[in-house]
Amino acid sequence: MADRNQDERVLQQIEREVRMQEGAYKLLAACSQRDQALEASKSLLTCNARILALLGQLQRMRRAQILEREGHGRISEDAVPCTGKVSLSDLRIPLMWKDSEYFKNKGELHRCAVFCLLQCGSDIHDTDLVMVDRTLTDICFEDAVVFDKVGPGFSLRVELYSCCAAEDFPPAAPAPAPRRMSFLGGSLGCSSGKKIRAAFESASACGSICPGGGTSRPGHVSPPSALGPKYSLLAQTTLTVEDVREGFKTHDLTLSATEDSPFWLPLYGNMCCRLVAQPLCMTQPAIRGQLKIKLEEDADHWGNYFCVLIGQTLLCYGSGEDLESEDEPLLVIPITKDTNVCACESDPVHGLQISISISMQPQRGNATCAATTQNADDLPGWIKALQQHVYNLSQWKRCCDEVMKIEAPRSRKPKAAKQGSLFHEMVTPSSPRKGPAIPDLSHEIQTLLSSYYSERYDWLQQSNYCFCFCSQDKSQKILSTLG
Numbered sequence: 001m002a003d004r005n006q007d008e009r010v011l012q013q014i015e016r017e018v019r020m021q022e023g024a025y026k027l028l029a030a031c032s033q034r035d036q037a038l039e040a041s042k043s044l045l046t047c048n049a050r051i052l053a054l055l056g057q058l059q060r061m062r063r064a065q066i067l068e069r070e071g072h073g074r075i076s077e078d079a080v081p082c083t084g085k086v087s088l089s090d091l092r093i094p095l096m097w098k099d100s101e102y103f104k105n106k107g108e109l110h111r112c113a114v115f116c117l118l119q120c121g122s123d124i125h126d127t128d129l130v131m132v133d134r135t136l137t138d139i140c141f142e143d144a145v146v147f148d149k150v151g152p153g154f155s156l157r158v159e160l161y162s163c164c165a166a167e168d169f170p171p172a173a174p175a176p177a178p179r180r181m182s183f184l185g186g187s188l189g190c191s192s193g194k195k196i197r198a199a200f201e202s203a204s205a206c207g208s209i210c211p212g213g214g215t216s217r218p219g220h221v222s223p224p225s226a227l228g229p230k231y232s233l234l235a236q237t238t239l240t241v242e243d244v245r246e247g248f249k250t251h252d253l254t255l256s257a258t259e260d261s262p263f264w265l266p267l268y269g270n271m272c273c274r275l276v277a278q279p280l281c282m283t284q285p286a287i288r289g290q291l292k293i294k295l296e297e298d299a300d301h302w303g304n305y306f307c308v309l310i311g312q313t314l315l316c317y318g319s320g321e322d323l324e325s326e327d328e329p330l331l332v333i334p335i336t337k338d339t340n341v342c343a344c345e346s347d348p349v350h351g352l353q354i355s356i357s358i359s360m361q362p363q364r365g366n367a368t369c370a371a372t373t374q375n376a377d378d379l380p381g382w383i384k385a386l387q388q389h390v391y392n393l394s395q396w397k398r399c400c401d402e403v404m405k406i407e408a409p410r411s412r413k414p415k416a417a418k419q420g421s422l423f424h425e426m427v428t429p430s431s432p433r434k435g436p437a438i439p440d441l442s443h444e445i446q447t448l449l450s451s452y453y454s455e456r457y458d459w460l461q462q463s464n465y466c467f468c469f470c471s472q473d474k475s476q477k478i479l480s481t482l483g
Contacts, residue, residue: 084279337394
């Protein structure tokens, strides 16, 4: 039943992306401006990539279900590390223009529309569209992208797409016939194959030859039926847990285009970004409850504590009320990836205990403490939680050195379409806004225009022209010419 519900969730996500895909087709066919067409083509490419990623996830789930039914894929008893959040922000890609292009401003103005596609598993995000020409020294993406429920073995793929914005492109063809139909609401079974085939046909049509001559994997180039702007893969790289840092780090890019490609940009071959991770073991308590703890130096003294296991510490309070009141813990036991946790029975009075061996500085060796529970039934849960926690720390590596700060993704607000001329935008009174007062430019512009027409009128009078102003349409008309 759980597998079926999981399949349904994935199929619902595929249905949503197919709807978005159809909408992008229709929007692309209706676009009359280049900027609109570029955004629509970008949305179409992103939808195709998500559909193919979800289909891959569904295929893996089905394979695992079949193996489990046949007895070849039983669930392993090996420990599974906890998940966490991974965030990529402040992405910068430097450009390397020729001296004659950047400093001397010579040659044809090469202008491209670029964006990044970020994929971690079946989760895909896209950045805002950026227009790039020789006036820019870096391609900057201000987006902060957060991936949830990611394991330490994650592989975050960063792909840079480019489209030449200078060349003309024919209008887009009409959107293809809807592929969604009614079968997407059906039950699993024979309809499942139809769902997969229809979604795959819609997305796999985008696998084509890049304008630069190279091939791109399906889902990452606008399909041939869309005759609007086409994006092509310019560069890519893959980031893992080894690339996580609190600050900025430079990563190498694999270039996928040559200078002969119309969408080409002079990249240095690397990018700079902030990649941080926040495992759940660093932000959420793994276990809490009463423990009796004996330190190595206090051979005969056992203390009763209310303990919380979180991050790289086992925090020991006098009681649960002390924890709620945010008092300082009475005892802090470090728990790291090198900590050894095992069960032992060295005390005949307290019976089975938890032995916690703490790795200190090399010159100080190891320190050991013992812990036990008041209720013997609670002891296996504490042993399992401690061992799992140590395993989580070892898998997330430097991500557990400290709690890294993850920026909240900013909300994308639709850009307001420009209406009228520049003069219309400047003269039209703006809506009230907070902050320091902004001078009213409309009165100043009207004064300047009045002065301009007054001087123009005086000049025409000196040239023996006579003017008469018609009050009905408030326009100026020449009635006669003197002399």
